[in-house]
Amino acid sequence: MSTVFNFTFVPWFRSVAPYIHMHRGKTFVVGLAGEAIAAGKLQHIAQDLALIQSMGVRIVLVHGFRPQVNEQLRVKNHPARYSHGVRITDEVALDCAQEAAGQLRYEIEAAFSQGLPNTPMAGSTVRVISGNFITARPVGVVDGVDFQHSGVVRKVDVAGITRTLDFGAMVLISPFGFSPTGEAFNLTMEEVATSVAIALQADKLLFLTEVPGIRVRAGEPEAEDNPIDTELPLAAAEALLAQLPPAQQATDVGFYLQHCAKACKAGVERSHILPFAVDGSLLLEIYVHDGIGTMVVDEKLEELREAVPDDVGGILQLIEPFERDGTLVKRSRTEIERDVANYTVIEHDGVIFACAALYPYPEARTAEMAALTVSPQSQGQGDGEKILKRVEQRARGMGLDSIFVLTTRTKHWFLKRGFVQVDPDWLPEARKRKYNWDRRSLVLVKRLA
The missing domain is CATH 3.40.630.30 (Gcn5-related N-acetyltransferase (GNAT))
Incomplete structure (x- = not known):
């Protein structure tokens, strides 16, 4: 039995070694959809992120909280309202968002604090540091719709994040931003992760989502003859987006793709869309040649x-x-x-x-x-x-x-x-x-x- 194991483990471990060397010292921004946490995937994702960090990768983790906020609103018998694919954050929704963000932050910190023997976290020391790294401004009134406490990223504290990463810690960012007057704004995880990746000029932006990736025939259902397109040049991604209707929901084909394309255009060489439903999808995408999701690549046409x-x-x-x-x-x-x-x-x-x-x-x-x-x-x-x-x-x-x-x-x-x-x-x-x-x-x- 051990001989068979040796013959499978040793070649596999040698095959991933080049990727370990390649990614050491690189900066990855990971956008974690709130749906992944709601589906009970946090523990394994935390273990994988701790393992990736232990191999020398600098990690910024941005979490979402769409289902958690909607659950809080349901408990309070308050409707969840959206327009243009963005939540309209009134006073009640802002209160629910703050509650959800606080709860999730503690859950994430707890997941990275585990160290039981005979688990992937045994012997690991992961320092998780969060803070007011995002300055925001209000969305305002768009097409007659007042988005109230919903905001967009105005500025990213690159120096603060970089110092924290240099300290050896993992940076945790909630989808909130603050104005110079101290007002809080509810942001989208996707926009925050993209803005942070661009500001840091990160080596990778990875979205862990309910979407398995971009299919070769976009918009068509999963089937054996319609596999995931594992690599999509930026030009092809932009051409596909031009053919699709505006993305309003996280399940729309272009929802994450538009953020990946935006990041690549602004200097992030590789952006990924990964399914959280597949256990170990982060490891498979980063350390296996063909990966498991869709990678948008900024390939300069002149190269x-x-x-x-x-x-x-x-x-x-x-x-x-x-x-x-x-x-x-x-x-x-x-x-x-x-x-x-x-x-x-x-x-x-x-x-x-x-x-x-x-x-x-x-x-x-x-x-x-x-x-x-x-x-x-x-x-x-x-x-x-x-x-x-x-x-x-x-x-x-x-x-x-x-x-x-x-x-x-x-x-x-x-x-x-x-x-x-x-x-x-x-x-x-x-x-x-x-x-x-x-x-x-x-x-x-x-x-x-």
């Missing part, structure tokens, strides 16, 4: 893009050393010039650092990814994965079911990223006729879910 004729020289210069040592099959300049539209490249300051070509076989609903190359100067920085993701998106856009590669030396890199080895007879007939049996390349295939 990751389809190739143009002017890139031919840079592509040749990049792949030539790998052709020389036999890693890649040699390609002539004429061939690359002819096929340049098939290439995707990563370019920075006029230099091509990575490339790959996509050759479709529509009759077999598949395509070959060829000449995947990353400069030795940038290896280990994720450029290969960025190129792979973009090639997968191009293949999906063509309506293809899979992509395949032929390789002699990089089998394990592809296996770790969802490819499986198949017999060369699997190849489309047109590609099989060009297969070099002397080279004995392995054929690896990845299904495009």
Whole structure:
């Protein structure tokens, strides 16, 4: 039994090590929906956040309290009122919000204070510090609706939050803001988390929500043939938002997506929408390659893009050393010039650092990814994965079911990223006729879910 465990645990632990190193010292802002706490998920989420912090990540936790406030209002027989997707906070609702926030703050602090033996919190020391980090102003009157004590973020105390993080503590922020005159305003968790992430220029913004992520066919129900889109470039997210009706509720497709896009546009490189219903979703998203939710990525168009004729020289210069040592099959300049539209490249300051070509076989609903190359100067920085993701998106856009590669030396890199080895007879007939049996390349295939 222990031998089997060793064979599963050791490779797994080694596989997550690069992500542990990558995220050490980074700042993550986590937006925790009040629905997650109402569903009884707080204890496990706190354990996961404590574990993530123990691996060197600086965490700002912003909690929501929508269902808790609505429950307080129900007890007081007072209606919950909304307009434009925002709560109208009258005196009674403000009182309920303050009660709910106080109760939740104590519950969250208690969850991080556990340290029973034989639990994930054993031996952990998590200092949770909250405070008046948010200055707010009133929403005011919009389209004739007076939002009363509802507010929007005016300023984030970046210096105060940063000092607290430097102290080694986790920062806890409730969705409240205060005016210079001491007046309290009820804010939305989503706006607070986004504003804090932008102000801190955080490395990640993660929403733990009732929404599982953005589906490939947005707005359609969950189904085996409609999976979560695990990575969404900022441009694609903005295009999708432009097609959707205004998001009013947390269950609307664009509700969290609009905040993720806003954060990415303002300098937060990666924003995530994760389902709290899946136990350990934070760990799965941060430390596993494909993650579990939807990640909106700010990919600068001038860095990751389809190739143009002017890139031919840079592509040749990049792949030539790998052709020389036999890693890649040699390609002539004429061939690359002819096929340049098939290439995707990563370019920075006029230099091509990575490339790959996509050759479709529509009759077999598949395509070959060829000449995947990353400069030795940038290896280990994720450029290969960025190129792979973009090639997968191009293949999906063509309506293809899979992509395949032929390789002699990089089998394990592809296996770790969802490819499986198949017999060369699997190849489309047109590609099989060009297969070099002397080279004995392995054929690896990845299904495009």
